[in-house]
Amino acid sequence: MQTTPAATEQAPTSADSCSAPPPPHPRPDGRDSYTISEVVAFTGLSAHTLRWYERIGLMSHIDRSHTGQRRYNNRDLDWLGLVGKLRLTGMPVADMVRYAELVREGENTYDERRDLLVATRHDVLARIAELHDTLAVLDRKIAFYTEAGHGHAAERAG
Amino acid sequence: MQTTPAATEQAPTSADSCSAPPPPHPRPDGRDSYTISEVVAFTGLSAHTLRWYERIGLMSHIDRSHTGQRRYNNRDLDWLGLVGKLRLTGMPVADMVRYAELVREGENTYDERRDLLVATRHDVLARIAELHDTLAVLDRKIAFYTEAGHGHAAERAG
DNA sequence: TATGGCCTTCGAGCGCACTCCAGGCAAGCC
DNA sequence: GGCTTGCCTGGAGTGCGCTCGAAGGCCATA
Numbered sequence: 001m002q003t004t005p006a007a008t009e010q011a012p013t014s015a016d017s018c019s020a021p022p023p024p025h026p027r028p029d030g031r032d033s034y035t036i037s038e039v040v041a042f043t044g045l046s047a048h049t050l051r052w053y054e055r056i057g058l059m060s061h062i063d064r065s066h067t068g069q070r071r072y073n074n075r076d077l078d079w080l081g082l083v084g085k086l087r088l089t090g091m092p093v094a095d096m097v098r099y100a101e102l103v104r105e106g107e108n109t110y111d112e113r114r115d116l117l118v119a120t121r122h123d124v125l126a127r128i129a130e131l132h133d134t135l136a137v138l139d140r141k142i143a144f145y146t147e148a149g150h151g152h153a154a155e156r157a158g
Numbered sequence: 159m160q161t162t163p164a165a166t167e168q169a170p171t172s173a174d175s176c177s178a179p180p181p182p183h184p185r186p187d188g189r190d191s192y193t194i195s196e197v198v199a200f201t202g203l204s205a206h207t208l209r210w211y212e213r214i215g216l217m218s219h220i221d222r223s224h225t226g227q228r229r230y231n232n233r234d235l236d237w238l239g240l241v242g243k244l245r246l247t248g249m250p251v252a253d254m255v256r257y258a259e260l261v262r263e264g265e266n267t268y269d270e271r272r273d274l275l276v277a278t279r280h281d282v283l284a285r286i287a288e289l290h291d292t293l294a295v296l297d298r299k300i301a302f303y304t305e306a307g308h309g310h311a312a313e314r315a316g
Numbered sequence: 317t318a319t320g321g322c323c324t325t326c327g328a329g330c331g332c333a334c335t336c337c338a339g340g341c342a343a344g345c346c
Numbered sequence: 347g348g349c350t351t352g353c354c355t356g357g358a359g360t361g362c363g364c365t366c367g368a369a370g371g372c373c374a375t376a
Binding site: 082085086088089107110111113114117118120121124125127128130131132133134135137138139141142145146148149 | 240243244246247265268269271272275276278279282283285286288289290291292293295296297299300303304306307
Binding site: 037051068069 | 322323324325
């Protein structure tokens with residue numbers, strides 16, 4: 001954020017709020033049991049994806065109704081929230097599965113879990129730095145095109 | 159960077175410097191013609207990828223030696239630098255190809271190019287914000303595990 | 317009873333961004 | 347000439363993260 005010389009941070013345009021759909025997480029009300037379609041609504045993930053997460057061990061087995069249907073609880077939703085965040089960092093699903101396994105193994109994996117999160121944290125910092133770099137490049141190019149549009153087209157830009 | 163209460167920024171561990179290979183861009187010396195393998199060394203991309211970029215129109219046709227081998231020039235390297243940055247933003251290759259086409263079409267596409275870059279800039283800001291969010295989550299969890307490791311394991315964390 | 321809707325499982329398919337292979341040519345060196 | 351190295355081409359293959367389809371179960375409402 002601080003590396004951007006050009007362009008004050010104007011209020012999000014409509015196009016902007018489009019690009020980031022309003023958080024599909026209106027979240028629970030007071031219950032602790034949700035059907036898969038409710039979780040779809042909360043998380044924005046597809047039912048297929050939710051079932052797939054369970055199959056690959058990214059989620060522990062979900063409670064079932066007497067008819068065998070999945071009933072997600074608030075802890076499951078919390079977990080999905082974390083998974084969503086980790087996904088944003090670009091962490092491979094396999095690594096998230098690893099973390100999930102550590103959680104299932106119990107408290108004696110605290111150290112390993114911490115290490116994993118710390119490593120992820122470093123990655124995130126690195127990605128943020130990269131993005132700031134990129135932002136600087138974009139700002140230079142945008143400035144160029146803005147200049148050029150204002151009349152005197154001069155040097156050529158990629 | 160500013161959202162991190164826990165964990166002082168210790169010197170990168172060896173594992174860390176591994177995860178981010180030192181910039182594979184020692185860049186040119188004084189020439190303006192490079193073989194594909196030199197470009198591989200500069201960019202860290204594979205020769206396969208470089209040829210593929212050309213095939214799909216992400217790079218304009220590269221000069222050839224009298225024997226038909228590719229000879230990249232400094233402008234090509236600059237372009238690859240930009241492509242590398244855009245790639246970091248998660249921009250799809252197809253969009254980059256679109257931008258490349260605009261560049262090839264000439265100066266009358268300045269406005270459209272600018273629009274595209276501005277849109278990308280918004281995306282980048284959004285991603286940075288997401289990553290800061292994620293960082294906050296990671297820091298909370300890391301703090302929890304650090305606490306817990308120091309003796310009193312209490313509440314349970316995901 | 318039947319219709320619709322949402323659920324189940326298993327397994328195949330898809331889109332993206334590469335990645336690799338087979339087969340071949342040209343140049344340089346012994 | 348023979349060998350190696352480096353590059354060429356077109357096209358097939360890979361890995362990831364979903365995404366979808368087929369075939370069927372359960373159950374509420376008409």
